[in-house]
Amino acid sequence: IQWFPGHMTKARRQIEDKLKLIDVVIELLDARIPLSSRNPMVDEILKGKPRMVLLNKHDLADPVVTAEWVRYFADQGLQALPIDAASGTQVKEILPRAKALWAHKIESQLRKGINPRAIRALIVGIPNVGKSTLINQLAGKKIAATGDKPGVTKGQQWIKVGTEMDLLDTPGILWPKFEDQMVGLRLAATGAIKEEILHLDEVAFFSIKYMVQHYGTALQERFGIAEMPDDLDDPNQIVSVMEAIGRKRGAIVSGGKVDLDKASLIIIRDLRAGKLGRISLEKPTDY
Numbered sequence: 180i181q182w183f184p185g186h187m188t189k190a191r192r193q194i195e196d197k198l199k200l201i202d203v204v205i206e207l208l209d210a211r212i213p214l215s216s217r218n219p220m221v222d223e224i225l226k227g228k229p230r231m232v233l234l235n236k237h238d239l240a241d242p243v244v245t246a247e248w249v250r251y252f253a254d255q256g257l258q259a260l261p262i263d264a265a266s267g268t269q270v271k272e273i274l275p276r277a278k279a280l281w282a283h284k285i286e287s288q289l290r291k292g293i294n295p296r297a298i299r300a301l302i303v304g305i306p307n308v309g310k311s312t313l314i315n316q317l318a319g320k321k322i323a324a325t326g327d328k329p330g331v332t333k334g335q336q337w338i339k340v341g342t343e344m345d346l347l348d349t350p351g352i353l354w355p356k357f358e359d360q361m362v363g364l365r366l367a368a369t370g371a372i373k374e375e376i377l378h379l380d381e382v383a384f385f386s387i388k389y390m391v392q393h394y395g396t397a398l399q400e401r402f403g404i405a406e407m408p409d410d411l412d413d414p415n416q417i418v419s420v421m422e423a424i425g426r427k428r429g430a431i432v433s434g435g436k437v438d439l440d441k442a443s444l445i446i447i448r449d450l451r452a453g454k455l456g457r458i459s460l461e462k463p464t465d466y
């Protein structure tokens with residue numbers, strides 16, 4: 180999706196319509212880039228609805244960094260739970276957390292002698308963060324359309340998650356941040372925005388630079404890189420690493436030179452698929 184102000188207003192109105200039906204909001208973020216995958220207006224849009232944060236795709240993220248993010252959100256009074264919606268890891272933890280958020284209402288209903296109804300929940304997040312995958316996991320069967328291209332979520336009904344939770348079958352789609360070039364690079368590196376929007380070589384350059392800084396040893400060992408950059412601000416040194424990876428992965432043109440476009444594509448694909456290891460591209464201390 181290309182987001183324009185009109186689309187944002189429409190997306191916001193759609194979520195606000197759904198919120199009227201909802202007790203608890205499940206905010207889905209990408210564990211590798213929690214703040215960059217967060218909608219800039221989410222607090223304003225959700226207007227104090229009880230909410231939990233899920234850090235999805237934790238299987239691809241650095242567990243040490245994810246633990247730092249959990250503390251970061253806890254400091255803000257938000258419970259964040261790392262999950263892997265694709266395999267279902269930790270998905271069972273969602274219902275108890277939703278119940279805890281809604282416990283005061285359940286108790287007051289019980290006090291009044293009313294049988295508490297199922298908690299009504301809505302999943303919100305930016306495109307490609309895994310909303311449909313999570314809905315399918317919670318539903319226990321395939322309902323929502325999933326795909327690895329942004330913008331495939333369709334259809335509106337309640338899905339029963341056991342007897343205690345009803346989930347809206349269509350998630351709330353939020354737009355990502357755009358104003359910051361670094362945010363754009365992180366979103367592109369993880370696949371949240373389409374490649375066409377940013378140059379692949381820039382995205383690969385950014386990713387390698389971040390990895391040299393934070394995952395240098397792993398990168399060096401994996402690709403047998405003889406010399407790692409000693410100056411992160413020297414672009415030539417970063418490009419040398421990209422070339423070393425390209426050489427190792429066969430991105431060579433005639434004359435033995437490295438095809439940097441091809442190397443960039445390989446780097447991005449390997450990174451997104453987790454083949455470079457579990458890598459986070461954003462830390463609380465980056466801010």
Ligand code: GTP
Nearest residue numbers: 236263264307308309310311312326329330331332
């Ligand atoms: P839109 O329909 O564009 O709004 O996307 P969405 O948020 O519904 O995302 P979707 O569920 O379609 O997932 C996007 C891609 O991420 C798919 O290829 C999923 O298989 C993948 N995915 C979702 N959750 C996980 C996860 O926890 N780990 C990994 N590795 N991949 C995941």
